[in-house]
Amino acid sequence: MDEFSLIQRFFSSSHNNTHNNGVILGIGDDTAIIKFAKDEELLFTTDTLISGVHFPQGTDPAAIGHKSLAVNLSDIAAMGGYARWFTLALSLPEADPAWLNAFSAGLLKLAQQFDVSLVGGDTTRGPLSITISVIGTIPQGTAIRRSGARPGDAIYVSGHPGMAALGLAALEGRLALPEIEKSSFQKKLDYPQPRLEEGQFLRTCVSSMIDVSDGLAADLGHILDASACSAVIESVCLTDWLPASPSLTKETALDAALNGGDDYELLFSIATERIPQLEQNWRESFPPLQRIGQIAEGTGIVMQDSSGNIMNIDPRGYNHFHV
């Protein structure tokens, strides 16, 4: 089967919505052709997933397909935008139809959920690696950057950061957990939900935003660097959603919440006068919202425990080339 047939066979299914989405020409020519509306800006992002780095070897190919797209959609969500079109560059050791069927099913199911269209791709023989590039759109001038946090702003996060890292630890045998929690945490790891609708709502009220991919501390660090601010966070707010379990110490839970990556929740700052607008309009269909701290003058991150003790946090996160 040649490259062209491979793309046609596995990725041109009826699940790939290119109708009514401005796609004039999709897969099959030198490039896609896309109609663009005025009064919009374009968002453009790319992310690679490599076997053994971003997912354990032996991960269900449907989960790999889902996650490859989800991490990119999450970047669009973190700007407050609408994901529209994507390309897929797939490097595979062999063209295994069963693997490709499952991978494309996972990928295209998520694409359909968020109405984003696959419009081009490239397949090559090589070590398993997936690079997806997404174009999104957003009304002119409304994208939320990392650089807008100001001293006094409150810091919030959606959902429960740390669960994906605990799922990975359980999967790798580093942590014993009851089966039901192990399974629930692994689902967070394998099938992260990009918070697109949440991001689109947050665009109307927040001052800065990022998605939690490297870990809460590291990603908060990116906001602080871009905004030239510091932050104080409350440790009690970071772990109270995690289960009480003999094998899950407070230290492990806190480490997962602060430094575990792969949650793809939204972390943002908001001016205090906007908080009522946020909390009153946060929808029931959205994940729980957690206020975790406050932006301050200066640099760095300080964590305060329930007794008022403080410690400095190292925003280390996951770093591919840490030296």
Add this chain to the structure above:
Amino acid sequence: MDEFSLIQRFFSSSHNNTHNNGVILGIGDDTAIIKFAKDEELLFTTDTLISGVHFPQGTDPAAIGHKSLAVNLSDIAAMGGYARWFTLALSLPEADPAWLNAFSAGLLKLAQQFDVSLVGGDTTRGPLSITISVIGTIPQGTAIRRSGARPGDAIYVSGHPGMAALGLAALEGRLALPEIEKSSFQKKLDYPQPRLEEGQFLRTCVSSMIDVSDGLAADLGHILDASACSAVIESVCLTDWLPASPSLTKETALDAALNGGDDYELLFSIATERIPQLEQNWRESFPPLQRIGQIAEGTGIVMQDSSGNIMNIDPRGYNHFHV
């Protein structure tokens, strides 16, 4: 050095033009933000280069940087468009500053030449692999597709397809060539020139177009499939630019011209009444233009030699998953 610093250090040089190119926000946030003009359509393409597949191991990193972008710009050229913005997903076994310096210099020099801006990226540790995604623009409704060839149209190609394949054969010791030709052919292999200006001119007169990446026969096959036509090509037109050399038989030269990939010249069909417009306006700065055959009814490719003998051509090209 972390991922972010890596991108900042090597790819945010003054060579990366993001001014006056609609880039509202480049590298450093979750996505780039780009201003888009009305009355334009957007072109979107992605291509991966893998070490040992798309370039020999040990290739000069400057050439790898150049070629990674060139093959993508070539897809924009084949639609007749303007390349504008790109992202880089780079997988590297180690963060070697000397390698990265040379790679980014080769990449950004070409980006500067065609005024295309690097606006985002992702670096990961893994086997050497480069995926670039490019967004281009084109006036509404003017992109040249593969599907527009009609019986009676003439077939043309720019430049000298086959040279890159001969350069590779010489590099791998499969072909002995005089040093000056070896060096000139290897330059075609390592530093292909995307034919963007040529494509923009051709947009005004041709009926179908593709860039020669897989080989002339394979890429002509893509046009014929998309257009539901056949083609007759003249063998004498395919090799008369190649040097007379004892080690370069007519068969080798013809095989390189037909089946050698990596030339990134433009192959197109044109209605005969448009030929004067093409030939009179083809610029001196463009590579030589060669008429190589004619579109016909039916399917397949037939090659005719100078004695009038004909043979069927197998458009095999390079195929990553041929089974």
